[in-house]
Amino acid sequence: MLFCSQDYAIFLALVLGLYWALPWPRARVVLLLAASLYFYACWNRWLALLIAATSTMDYAVGLGLESWQSDRKRKALLATSLVANLGMLAAFKYANFFLGSLESALNACGAHASFPLLRVILPVGISFYTFEAVNYTVDVYRRRIPAERDLSHFLLFVTFFPHLVAGPIVRARDFLPQVRRVKRWSWPRAELGVSLLLMGLFKKMAIADRMAMYVDPVFAHPDAYGSYATWIATIAYAIQIYCDFSGYTDMALGAAHLLGYKLAPNFRMPYLSANVSEFWRRWHISLSTWLRDYLFIPLGGSRGSWWRTARNLLITMTLGGLWHGASWTFVVWGLLHGLLLIAHRGFQAICGPRLSRLLQTSGGTIVRVGLTFVAVCVGWVFFRATTFATASTMLRHLFVPADGLPTPIPTGAFWTLIGVVALAHAVGKVGGWGAVSSRLSSWAIGFGYAMALTIALLLAPNGGNVFIYFQF
Amino acid sequence: MSPAPPRRKAALNRRARLAIVCGLLFYIAGQAGFRLALAWRPEVGDREFGTKLANLRAKLAESPGRPLALMLGSSRVATGFRPEALPRLIGPDGREAIAFNFAQVGTGPQLAHLVLHRLLSQGVKPDWVFVEFWPPFWAVDGYLEGTVQSLNLAALDWPAARLIARYLPKPKQLYARWLPTQLAPIFASRFVLLSRLGGSWAPNFDPDRRLRNLDQTGWWAPLAAVTDADRSRLFEHYRSIYADRLAHFKSRPTPDRALRDLIALCRREGIKVAVVVLPEADDFRALYPADARQSIDTYLTRLAREVPVIDARDWISAQGFSDGHHLLPPGASTFTERLGREALAPLLRGESPQLLARPDCDALTR
Numbered sequence: 001m002l003f004c005s006q007d008y009a010i011f012l013a014l015v016l017g018l019y020w021a022l023p024w025p026r027a028r029v030v031l032l033l034a035a036s037l038y039f040y041a042c043w044n045r046w047l048a049l050l051i052a053a054t055s056t057m058d059y060a061v062g063l064g065l066e067s068w069q070s071d072r073k074r075k076a077l078l079a080t081s082l083v084a085n086l087g088m089l090a091a092f093k094y095a096n097f098f099l100g101s102l103e104s105a106l107n108a109c110g111a112h113a114s115f116p117l118l119r120v121i122l123p124v125g126i127s128f129y130t131f132e133a134v135n136y137t138v139d140v141y142r143r144r145i146p147a148e149r150d151l152s153h154f155l156l157f158v159t160f161f162p163h164l165v166a167g168p169i170v171r172a173r174d175f176l177p178q179v180r181r182v183k184r185w186s187w188p189r190a191e192l193g194v195s196l197l198l199m200g201l202f203k204k205m206a207i208a209d210r211m212a213m214y215v216d217p218v219f220a221h222p223d224a225y226g227s228y229a230t231w232i233a234t235i236a237y238a239i240q241i242y243c244d245f246s247g248y249t250d251m252a253l254g255a256a257h258l259l260g261y262k263l264a265p266n267f268r269m270p271y272l273s274a275n276v277s278e279f280w281r282r283w284h285i286s287l288s289t290w291l292r293d294y295l296f297i298p299l300g301g302s303r304g305s306w307w308r309t310a311r312n313l314l315i316t317m318t319l320g321g322l323w324h325g326a327s328w329t330f331v332v333w334g335l336l337h338g339l340l341l342i343a344h345r346g347f348q349a350i351c352g353p354r355l356s357r358l359l360q361t362s363g364g365t366i367v368r369v370g371l372t373f374v375a376v377c378v379g380w381v382f383f384r385a386t387t388f389a390t391a392s393t394m395l396r397h398l399f400v401p402a403d404g405l406p407t408p409i410p411t412g413a414f415w416t417l418i419g420v421v422a423l424a425h426a427v428g429k430v431g432g433w434g435a436v437s438s439r440l441s442s443w444a445i446g447f448g449y450a451m452a453l454t455i456a457l458l459l460a461p462n463g464g465n466v467f468i469y470f471q472f
Numbered sequence: 473m474s475p476a477p478p479r480r481k482a483a484l485n486r487r488a489r490l491a492i493v494c495g496l497l498f499y500i501a502g503q504a505g506f507r508l509a510l511a512w513r514p515e516v517g518d519r520e521f522g523t524k525l526a527n528l529r530a531k532l533a534e535s536p537g538r539p540l541a542l543m544l545g546s547s548r549v550a551t552g553f554r555p556e557a558l559p560r561l562i563g564p565d566g567r568e569a570i571a572f573n574f575a576q577v578g579t580g581p582q583l584a585h586l587v588l589h590r591l592l593s594q595g596v597k598p599d600w601v602f603v604e605f606w607p608p609f610w611a612v613d614g615y616l617e618g619t620v621q622s623l624n625l626a627a628l629d630w631p632a633a634r635l636i637a638r639y640l641p642k643p644k645q646l647y648a649r650w651l652p653t654q655l656a657p658i659f660a661s662r663f664v665l666l667s668r669l670g671g672s673w674a675p676n677f678d679p680d681r682r683l684r685n686l687d688q689t690g691w692w693a694p695l696a697a698v699t700d701a702d703r704s705r706l707f708e709h710y711r712s713i714y715a716d717r718l719a720h721f722k723s724r725p726t727p728d729r730a731l732r733d734l735i736a737l738c739r740r741e742g743i744k745v746a747v748v749v750l751p752e753a754d755d756f757r758a759l760y761p762a763d764a765r766q767s768i769d770t771y772l773t774r775l776a777r778e779v780p781v782i783d784a785r786d787w788i789s790a791q792g793f794s795d796g797h798h799l800l801p802p803g804a805s806t807f808t809e810r811l812g813r814e815a816l817a818p819l820l821r822g823e824s825p826q827l828l829a830r831p832d833c834d835a836l837t838r
Contacts, residue, residue, distance in 0.1 A: 186485075191491055446493070446495035450496075450497075458666065
């Protein structure tokens with residue numbers, strides 16, 4: 001059930017109607033839990049049972065971690081939970097990847113190896129809910145949060161349908177107190193939810209899915225297209241993945257607000273970042289903060305030597321890349337970002353005060369934003385390409401002029417949508433939509449909502465594409 | 473952050489509520505307005521039907537009060553019936569009739585019934601309707617299921633949707649598709665609308681492809697001429713599509729019912745109706761086995777007891793076709809001129825022409 005589908009609109013309307021009609025908080029939690037499991041079961045009912053089962057185990061682990069005093073026992077319990085959660089993730093997502101890589105490596109060394117492929121379905125959202133479960137058990141282990149005593153509350157934390165399949169990765173300490181709180185209908189909050197839903201729908205249907213028309217044919221046959229089409233495809237992919245993922249997140253946040261819940265924002269106009277470090281503070285924030293708190297800092301963070309910090313950054317970003325998908329192209333994407341982060345730290349260290357002041361000027365900032373965007377786009381080539389051959393052809397055509405086919409379709413729509421994205425960023429930069437809308441009448445705002453929905457429906461492509469991050 | 477004072481909170485509540493309600497009302501008004509526009513100007517959402525309707529209205533406006541003869545059918549009629557090649561058609565009251573080609577690509581008897589229904593609901597009432605009989609459309613029950621996918625259901629009102637649903641094996645599926653198009657007609661018509669903005673907005677979608685080389689009388693000439701090699705290639709293409717259907721020809725109940733419903737509608741509305749069997753090239757007619765030919769002749773003979781049937785199957789030689797069954801412009805002129813002279817003119821005068829003069833049919837009717 002896609003967020004931008006008719007089925008989801010009916011589902012959400014029914015859930016909202018029932019939810020606010022129920023006067024009992026407990027019944028609302030049960031309703032949301034049932035709706036969330038139904039939402040997942042629409043895709044695969046057996047894997048909905050799997051989430052319920054692993055979450056119940058994590059719930060029991062949390063209780064054990066809180067009640068047991070022995071460090072050794074607590075460590076063993078934490079290890080059990082981590083092995084179970086990460087093991088499940090590895091089995092479903094990475095088993096074939098590791099077997100395939102091992103086979104290739106052995107064959108390259110002259111040995112004849114042939115491993116069978118495991119026939120497994122990748123559970124949608126497994127990377128997201130695994131990380132949520134891990135943050136809960138680790139935080140309970142660290143005694144930063146108390147263990148949740150109510151199983152239905154805990155199950156709702158993991159399975160809450162707005163964030164279940166593609167995040168944002170919620171923290172137990174943010175979400176569980178909200179489950180306990182009694183919700184009251186609030187029109188301003190409902191309006192916020194509606195505006196987020198519409199913004200997400202617009203980003204996904206009007207922009208991301210349209211950009212895909214410039215991307216997919218070029219990445220499918222990169223040899224056939226010239227440099228211009230390759231640049232258009234690369235920029236279009238940067239816009240597509242941003243509008244696709246942030247659009248999904250907006251819709252998740254909007255649905256949550258309509259139900260009286262607040263999820264953490266995941267994006268803050270990342271393409272306005274002036275360096276890669278800033279990019280990761282603006283892009284997929286829930287993942288980057290998770291990686292920081294549960295991987296980078298436990299590895300030692302930036303407390304040690306320059307080399308140690310660099311090593312930690314590389315490990316964190318490479319594993320972050322692997323988290324996205326079981327492919328070496330994702331690993332290289334993560335590694336590239338790790339190297340860019342290290343390079344940025346190195347540059348900061350050697351950058352003199354004069355150059356630093358120059359880079360802080362408007363012109364310098366534009367150059368930095370531009371360079372960061374190009375670096376991120378190069379990274380997206382590895383992220384989008386399914387093979388290294390594709391990535392290398394794309395990169396060659398990006399930086400070495402090449403003849404070939406023009407763009408798959410005329411670029412009128414591309415430039416118009418680029419203009420829309422640029423305008424939205426400009427408005428966001430000068431004070432945000434909140435500042436603009438506070439000066440408008442309710443009629444004008446309502447008209448804007450109707451227009452956003454109408455244009456999103458008007459520009460929706462045939463069939464609609466699955467959200468990119470659903471595969472992770 | 474301190475909570476807002478009660479008056480400020482009430483104002484915020486009112487403002488948010490008003491914004492949501494206004495948004496909903498504007499959205500509904502926009503969709504409803506567009507739906508009305510579709511009814512008022514069908515060419516907005518259905519380019520082929522709407523453009524032909526606009527052209528027909530223009531023709532009627534040029535000479536009001538003249539009798540109207542409409543030809544309905546598929547692309548074969550669209551390319552084959554060329555009203556400007558007709559001799560003058562004089563009605564029984566001495567007024568000259570207007571002839572118009574209202575054929576649309578893919579129109580079998582079910583869609584011909586729909587077209588007539590839509591024309592009547594648009595206030596266009598012909599005096600004569602000539603409807604095509606083409607065996608491949610009668611040989612299958614389910615051709616409509618594929619064709620209906622390409623219809624813009626947003627442009628159909630409830631009676632039209634009900635009309636077409638009755639010819640489908642699962643009418644509820646059509647209603648399930650039709651209802652959302654009425655709630656969001658802009659979404660349902662988006663490709664037609666976007667195509668006006670240029671190719672980058674609606675790639676691989678060209679709603680005007682059937683309007684190119686369309687004249688003001690509804691005749692469509694997508695091809696001016698073909699080489700012999702192209703003709704052979706096109707014939708082979710269509711042979712692979714139709715040969716099997718024709719080899720096992722048997723008139724199916726659904727198209728037959730649709731034709732009879734159309735005839736009944738014409739009678740209710742006081743419209744005279746006739747059936748036309750358009751020309752086919754020799755090699756195309758050779759695709760019909762003897763028993764199929766006999767089955768078709770039997771069907772037409774029975775039909776001729778109810779309505780006039782004009783059998784023009786062997787009127788044009790192979791050179792007049794692009795592919796054995798679609799007429800080229802010269803073939804269309806020859807066919808239309810003869811059709812007008814031998815069939816339409818007498819029929820419009822109220823005479824009974826010798827229409828089914830085929831020996832085998834005569835034998836059946838004796």
